[in-house]
Amino acid sequence: MKKFLLVLVTGLILSSCGEDDKPEGEEQSSCSNFVRIKNTGKTVILGEEHTIKLELKPDCLKKLEIKIDGKSVSQFESDLKSELTYKWLTAQEQLGSHRIEVVAQLENGQTRKMSTSKLLVAAKPPVSKRVQIANSFPHDPSAYTQGLEFDGDRLIESTGQKGSSWVRELNLEDGSVVGEQTVLDSKYFGEGITILGDKIYQVTYQSGEGFVYDKNTLKQIDQFTFTTNTGEGWGLSNDGEQLLLTDGSHRIYFVDPENFIIRRNIEVYTNTRPISYLNELEYIDGKIYANVYQDNHVAVINPDNGIVEAVLDMSPLEMALPGPAPEVLNGLAYNHNSGKLYATGKLWPLLFEIEIVD
Numbered sequence: 001m002k003k004f005l006l007v008l009v010t011g012l013i014l015s016s017c018g019e020d021d022k023p024e025g026e027e028q029s030s031c032s033n034f035v036r037i038k039n040t041g042k043t044v045i046l047g048e049e050h051t052i053k054l055e056l057k058p059d060c061l062k063k064l065e066i067k068i069d070g071k072s073v074s075q076f077e078s079d080l081k082s083e084l085t086y087k088w089l090t091a092q093e094q095l096g097s098h099r100i101e102v103v104a105q106l107e108n109g110q111t112r113k114m115s116t117s118k119l120l121v122a123a124k125p126p127v128s129k130r131v132q133i134a135n136s137f138p139h140d141p142s143a144y145t146q147g148l149e150f151d152g153d154r155l156i157e158s159t160g161q162k163g164s165s166w167v168r169e170l171n172l173e174d175g176s177v178v179g180e181q182t183v184l185d186s187k188y189f190g191e192g193i194t195i196l197g198d199k200i201y202q203v204t205y206q207s208g209e210g211f212v213y214d215k216n217t218l219k220q221i222d223q224f225t226f227t228t229n230t231g232e233g234w235g236l237s238n239d240g241e242q243l244l245l246t247d248g249s250h251r252i253y254f255v256d257p258e259n260f261i262i263r264r265n266i267e268v269y270t271n272t273r274p275i276s277y278l279n280e281l282e283y284i285d286g287k288i289y290a291n292v293y294q295d296n297h298v299a300v301i302n303p304d305n306g307i308v309e310a311v312l313d314m315s316p317l318e319m320a321l322p323g324p325a326p327e328v329l330n331g332l333a334y335n336h337n338s339g340k341l342y343a344t345g346k347l348w349p350l351l352f353e354i355e356i357v358d
């Protein structure tokens with residue numbers, strides 16, 4: 001019971017420091033409540049100037065620093081006043097969660113930190129677009145499609161599920177396999193592929209392992225490990241320099257193809273919400289096109305900041321199947337030679353050439 005009371009009392013003291021700030025550290029000096037981050041709202045629209053407001057007791061403080069995402073953006077020392085503001089210019093930021101931290105150095109030499117978080121969302125809703133079918137081709141109904149990408153005019157597909165995960169080249173016209181396919185060991189659940197340089201890169205679902213193949217022979221030449229927030233690998237693409245990877249969340253990771261270290265990630269948001277379950281990807285003219293798992297929509301994403309700029313309604317594809325869809329829409333491939341876009345689904349008997357209409 002004593003322990004419970006202590007926790008309760010401590011909680012009351014901590015929460016008295018402000019509406020949305022979170023002081024770190026347990027002690028409270030005589031100068032308690034020396035800084036308070038004023039509640040100016042959690043959600044901020046990307047591009048707007050957001051004012052961070054602090055209320056403080058200048059006599060208690062020697063120095064004060066404001067950090068955003070760990071980076072120092074402002075410092076106060078001789079100019080400490082009872083009210084301080086910092087104008088946060090958000091135009092160059094990415095969407096999603098940002099950590100605002102206040103580091104206060106007290107007159108007695110101690111340091112105190114408190115933080116809050118802000119959520120950046122897009123200024124505008126995504127533009128709605130629909131697709132229409134230009135052509136349809138046979139697709140192997142036993143192919144649990146996880147990756148689809150062109151190498152020139154060669155169409156490469158990867159599939160999932162343990163025991164039926166393979167990487168193969170497809171004849172677009174009749175859906176047959178060209179040459180020898182590579183079959184993954186049955187302990188692996190294959191996921192997305194992408195072709196960069198002379199190599200095909202592939203991730204697997206939950207093993208944290210990936211494979212590199214010679215793009216011409218489809219023979220495995222290397223393997224690697226990778227780490228995402230969810231511990232999973234889903235879709236893969238590339239922007240000509242970096243691998244783009246999804247993990248079932250609303251994040252897209254930018255991965256170094258040499259050492260498989262994640263350089264950065266973006267959080268994908270509309271003007272109101274994150275788009276989770278991002279799956280198979282395709283990089284087209286500087287935008288990331290992402291299948292959304294268990295959804296008949298494809299999100300068109302700005303790779304710089306995570307804004308969903310457009311949403312493609314893909315439902316005509318499912319309706320064009322000869323029967324009920326055996327599984328979800330997944331697999332987008334753009335032929336850069338012809339400018340044609342193709343899509344299919346897991347275990348779907350058809351693969352479609354599609355056109356985006358406004």
Ligand SMILES: [Ca+2]
Nearest residue numbers: 148281282332
């Ligand atoms: Ca793709």
